[in-house]
Amino acid sequence: MAATPDLAAIRDRLADAAARGVPVRIRGGGSKDFLGARLEGEPLDTRDYAGVVDYEPSELVVTARAGTPLATLEALLAASGQCLPCEPPHFGGAPTVGGAVAAGLAGPARAALGGMRDYVLGAKLLTARGELLAFGGRVMKNVAGFDVARLLCGSFGILGLIAEVSLKVLPRPAAAATLAFELGEAAALESFLGWARRPLPVTASAWVDGRAYLRLAGAPAAVAAAGRTLGGSRLGDAEAAVLWAALRDHAHPWLAPRTPLWRLSVPAASAALGLPGTTLIEWGGALRWVRSDAPAATIREAARRAGGSAARWHGAGLAPAHEPLPAPLAAIHRRLKDAFDPDRRFNPGRLVAEL
Amino acid sequence: MPAPDDDPVALPPARRRELLAALSAVLPADALLAEDSELRPYECDGLAVFRERPAAVALPRSEAEVGAVLAVCRRLGVPVVARGAGTGLSGGAMPHAGGVVLGLARLNRILELDPRAGLARVEPGVRNLAISEAAAAHGLYYAPDPSSQIACTIGGNVAENAGGVHCLKYGLTLHNVLGVRGFTVDGEPVAFGGAALDAPGLDLLSLVIGSEGLLAVVTEVTVKLLPRPALARVVMASFDDVGRAGEAVAAILAAGIIPAGLEMMDRRATEAVEPFVRAGYDLGAAAILLAESDGTAEEVEAEVAALERLLRESGATALAVSGSEAERLRFWSGRKNAFPAAGRISPDYYCMDGTIPRRHLGRVLEAIAGLEQRYGLRCMNVFHAGDGNLHPLILFDANVPGEWPRAERFGAAIVELCVELGGTITGEHGVGVEKINSMCVQFGDGERTAFFAVKRAFDPPGLLNPGKLIPTLRRCAEYGRLHVHAGAVPFPDLPRY
Numbered sequence: 001m002a003a004t005p006d007l008a009a010i011r012d013r014l015a016d017a018a019a020r021g022v023p024v025r026i027r028g029g030g031s032k033d034f035l036g037a038r039l040e041g042e043p044l045d046t047r048d049y050a051g052v053v054d055y056e057p058s059e060l061v062v063t064a065r066a067g068t069p070l071a072t073l074e075a076l077l078a079a080s081g082q083c084l085p086c087e088p089p090h091f092g093g094a095p096t097v098g099g100a101v102a103a104g105l106a107g108p109a110r111a112a113l114g115g116m117r118d119y120v121l122g123a124k125l126l127t128a129r130g131e132l133l134a135f136g137g138r139v140m141k142n143v144a145g146f147d148v149a150r151l152l153c154g155s156f157g158i159l160g161l162i163a164e165v166s167l168k169v170l171p172r173p174a175a176a177a178t179l180a181f182e183l184g185e186a187a188a189l190e191s192f193l194g195w196a197r198r199p200l201p202v203t204a205s206a207w208v209d210g211r212a213y214l215r216l217a218g219a220p221a222a223v224a225a226a227g228r229t230l231g232g233s234r235l236g237d238a239e240a241a242v243l244w245a246a247l248r249d250h251a252h253p254w255l256a257p258r259t260p261l262w263r264l265s266v267p268a269a270s271a272a273l274g275l276p277g278t279t280l281i282e283w284g285g286a287l288r289w290v291r292s293d294a295p296a297a298t299i300r301e302a303a304r305r306a307g308g309s310a311a312r313w314h315g316a317g318l319a320p321a322h323e324p325l326p327a328p329l330a331a332i333h334r335r336l337k338d339a340f341d342p343d344r345r346f347n348p349g350r351l352v353a354e355l
Numbered sequence: 356m357p358a359p360d361d362d363p364v365a366l367p368p369a370r371r372r373e374l375l376a377a378l379s380a381v382l383p384a385d386a387l388l389a390e391d392s393e394l395r396p397y398e399c400d401g402l403a404v405f406r407e408r409p410a411a412v413a414l415p416r417s418e419a420e421v422g423a424v425l426a427v428c429r430r431l432g433v434p435v436v437a438r439g440a441g442t443g444l445s446g447g448a449m450p451h452a453g454g455v456v457l458g459l460a461r462l463n464r465i466l467e468l469d470p471r472a473g474l475a476r477v478e479p480g481v482r483n484l485a486i487s488e489a490a491a492a493h494g495l496y497y498a499p500d501p502s503s504q505i506a507c508t509i510g511g512n513v514a515e516n517a518g519g520v521h522c523l524k525y526g527l528t529l530h531n532v533l534g535v536r537g538f539t540v541d542g543e544p545v546a547f548g549g550a551a552l553d554a555p556g557l558d559l560l561s562l563v564i565g566s567e568g569l570l571a572v573v574t575e576v577t578v579k580l581l582p583r584p585a586l587a588r589v590v591m592a593s594f595d596d597v598g599r600a601g602e603a604v605a606a607i608l609a610a611g612i613i614p615a616g617l618e619m620m621d622r623r624a625t626e627a628v629e630p631f632v633r634a635g636y637d638l639g640a641a642a643i644l645l646a647e648s649d650g651t652a653e654e655v656e657a658e659v660a661a662l663e664r665l666l667r668e669s670g671a672t673a674l675a676v677s678g679s680e681a682e683r684l685r686f687w688s689g690r691k692n693a694f695p696a697a698g699r700i701s702p703d704y705y706c707m708d709g710t711i712p713r714r715h716l717g718r719v720l721e722a723i724a725g726l727e728q729r730y731g732l733r734c735m736n737v738f739h740a741g742d743g744n745l746h747p748l749i750l751f752d753a754n755v756p757g758e759w760p761r762a763e764r765f766g767a768a769i770v771e772l773c774v775e776l777g778g779t780i781t782g783e784h785g786v787g788v789e790k791i792n793s794m795c796v797q798f799g800d801g802e803r804t805a806f807f808a809v810k811r812a813f814d815p816p817g818l819l820n821p822g823k824l825i826p827t828l829r830r831c832a833e834y835g836r837l838h839v840h841a842g843a844v845p846f847p848d849l850p851r852y
Binding site for chain 1: 546556559780781802808812825
C-alpha cells in the first residue's frame with residue numbers, strides 16, 4: 001500500500017527556496033499557466049500531495065488534497081451520482097483540485113448555481129513559514145472565525161499553498177436539455193433576463209455566433225415542462241454536452257487562444273457593450289468575452305461604465321491583466337500579503353501585479 | 356498586563372466629554388444618545404446575559420453621517436460596535452464599555468429594486484423580510500430566511516452570514532449577496548464585490564460577510580432576488596427513534612434530493628410547541644422530520660413522491676403531506692415557534708448553534724441526553740437536519756442561583772463536542788462574545804494569529820468591534836489550562852473563573 005502523502009517534500013522545497021531567497025510558483029497540472037499577471041518563481045509541484053481524504057456522499061462534502069487530479073475527483077463524485085455544480089474548467093489539461101480552487105474559476109453554471117467559492121467549505125493552507133493552518137471545515141454551515149477558506153479561493157496562491165480543500169457537492173441533475181434560439185445580441189440578453197425571472201430549471205446560458213443556448217437541468221418532469229413552454233430547437237444530448245464542455249474548457253473555436261481576447265465581468269442586465277469586434281456571452285449576460293483590437297483603455301472603460309471590470313485573457317505580452325485596485329482595497333491586499341507571506345515567497349505578481 | 360481586548364474599560368470622564376462633543380458636531384441631536392436611560396436598551400443584543408453600557412449610541416440616518424462618526428472615533432481612538440436590529444444570538448453587538456454603538460437601523464431605505472436584473476440595493480437597516488415583501492409584487496424574493504427575519508436587518512445578516520430554514524438549497528447570506536459598500540475604520544468609502552459576479556483581486560467580499568463587524572462598516576448591500584417557486588409542499592414524517600430520523604435525512608440526500616428545507620424536532624420540542632400552535636405534530640413520535648419540496652408543479656409532484664417513498668423505507672411511522680398553502684404554513688408554524696415555545700415552558704432558554712457531519716447526529720443526541728443529567732438541566736432539540744446544524748435549546752431559570760453558569764457550561768460542552776466530531780462551534784449565529792472561549796478549542800495558535808492578521812489588514816488600529824470573534828492568547832491560555840486540568844474526560848464539568 002502506498003504511504004499516505006505528506007507535506008515534507010513540499011516543506012523542504014519551500015525551506016530551500018527561502019534559504020536561497022528565491023520565489024516559488026505553485027503549480028498543479030499547469031492547465032492555467034497562461035493566466036495571471038506574471039508567471040515567476042521556481043515551479044513547486046503539488047501533484048505528489050494527492051488523494052481524497054474523506055468522502056461520504058450523504059454528507060454532500062468531499063475533502064481532497066491539492067494535487068488530486070480534478071478529473072479523478074469528478075469521476076469519484078459521478079460514481080455516487082454527484083458533481084461539483086460550478087463546473088471548474090479543465091482548459092484541455094490535467095488540472096488539480098488545488099489549482100481549481102486557487103484559480104476560483106467556474107464554468108457555464110456560474111450564474112445559476114454559483115462559483116467555486118460558493119462550494120468551498122474549508123481549506124488547509126501551508127504558509128511560507130511551513131505552518132499548516134486549517135480554516136473552515138467539513139460541514140455545510142460554519143461561521144467560526146473569518147472565512148479564510150473562501151478568501152483562498154481565487155487567490156492564485158499568493159497567500160500560501162492550498163494543501164487540502166473541503167467542497168460542497170450536489171446530486172447530478174436527473175435530466176437535462178439544451179434549447180437553441182436564433183437571436184441577435186440584444187434579444188438574447190433580454191431573453192436571458194426574462195428566463196432568469198421565471199422559476200425555470202435553467203443552469204446555463206450562452207450566446208454564440210447569433211444563437212442563444214439555454215441549458216435546463218433538474219427533475220425530468222420539470223425539464224420537460226420547461227422545454228415545452230420555452231420552444232426553441234432542442235440540441236441532441238451529445239451535441240449539447242460537447243457545447244457546454246467546449247465553453248467551459250475554451251475548446252470552442254470562438255474562444256481559441258488567439259490574441260486579443262478580453263473577459264468582461266459585468267452585471268447581467270447590462271445592455272450590449274457596443275465594443276468593436278465580436279462578443280460571446282455566458283452566464284445570462286454576466287460574462288462577456290470580447291475579441292477586439294480596441295485599445296485596452298476603451299475596453300476597460302466599457303466594463304467600468306457597465307459596473308464591472310475587464311481582464312485580458314490572452315494577449316499582448318504579460319501586461320497586467322487587471323487595472324490597479326482602488327486605494328483602500330490595494331492597502332488591504334498589501335497588508336494581507338504582508339501577514340501571510342511577508343517575504344513574498346509565493347507566486348509573485350500572479351494575481352495582483354505589485355504583490 | 357492584561358490584554359486590552361479582554362478587559363474593556365469605560366472612557367475616563369474627560370475623554371467621554373470630548374467624544375460626545377465631537378459626535379454632536381457631526382450628528383443631529385436626536386441621533387446621539389448619551390444619557391443612562393437612553394443607553395440601557397442598547398446594552399445587549401438577542402443574547403441578553405451578556406451586557407455592557409457603551410459610552411454613547413450614534414443613530415445616523417445617512418451614509419455621510421456614518422462616515423463622520425467613524426472619522427471621529429478613528430481620530431479619538433474609540434472603539435465602534437455596529438448594530439442592526441440587535442437580534443443576534445451570540446453577543447456580537449454587545450457594546451464596548453469604552454466605545455460607541457453605531458446603530459444602523461435608521462438607514463432603512465430600499466435604494467433600488469430592479470426586477471429586470473433580479474437585484475436589490477438596500478441600506479443595512481432594511482429588515483430581511485422587507486426585501487422579500489417589496490420584491491413580491493414582481494414574483495421575486497430574497498432567499499435567506501433566518502428565524503428572526505421579521506426583525507433582523509440585512510446589515511446584521513451580512514455581519515453574521517445568516518442562514519435559515521431554506522439555506523440547504525438556496526445558500527447562506529454569502530451565496531445571495533453580490534456586493535457591499537461601506538467604510539473602512541478610517542471613514543474611507545470602500546466597496547467589496549458589486550453587481551457583477553467577479554471582481555479583480557482577492558475575494559474580500561467572502562471575508563467581510565460573516566466578519567461580525569470586525570473588518571468594515573457596511574452601508575449598502577446588493578442582494579440577489581430569486582423567482583418565487585410556483586409551488587411548495589411539506590412532507591411531515593414521524594419516527595419512533597431519533598437515530599432513525601437522522602438516517603432518513605442521509606437517505607434523502609444520498610438519493611439525490613435536496614429539499615428546500617429539511618428540519619427535525621425531537622419529542623421535547625414538539626411537546627413544547629404543540630399546545631401553543633396546534634401544528635398537528637405527532638406527540639407519540641420520538642422525532643419528526645419536515646421536508647419541503649418547492650419548484651414547478653411537476654417537480655414538486657415527483658419530489659414529494661420520492662420523499663414519501665424514502666421516508667417510509669427509512670422507517671417513518673406516520674406521514675402527512677400538506678394539501679394546501681395553509682396546511683404547509685401550519686406544519687412549519689411549530690418549527691418556527693420552537694424558540695418562543697421554549698420561552699413559554701421555561702423561564703429562560705439558551706439556544707446553541709453547532710454543526711456536525713450529519714452521520715454523527717445520533718451520537719450527539721445521546722451525548723446531549725448525558726449532559727442533561729450532568730448539568731441537571733433539560734434540553735429540547737431542533738435541527739436544520741439537512742445541513743447538520745443543531746439548535747439545542749437549554750432550559751434554565753436565571754433567577755435560580757447557579758443555573759445560568761450551568762447552562763453556559765452545558766452549551767460549551769455541546770459545541771466543543773461538535774468540534775470533536777469534525778464540526779464547528781457555530782453554524783450560523785456567530786462567535787461574538789458567547790463562543791470566544793470555544794474558539795480556542797476549534798482553532799490553534801496559528802489560525803488565531805492569522806485571524807488577528809486579517810483583522811489588522813482591514814482595521815490596523817483595532818477599533819471595529821474589538822474583543823469579539825478572536826480570542827486573545829491570554830484567554831486561550833486560561834481556558835486551555837482548564838481543559839488540561841480536566842484531562843482526558845470528554846465532557847468535564849469545568850469550574851470557571
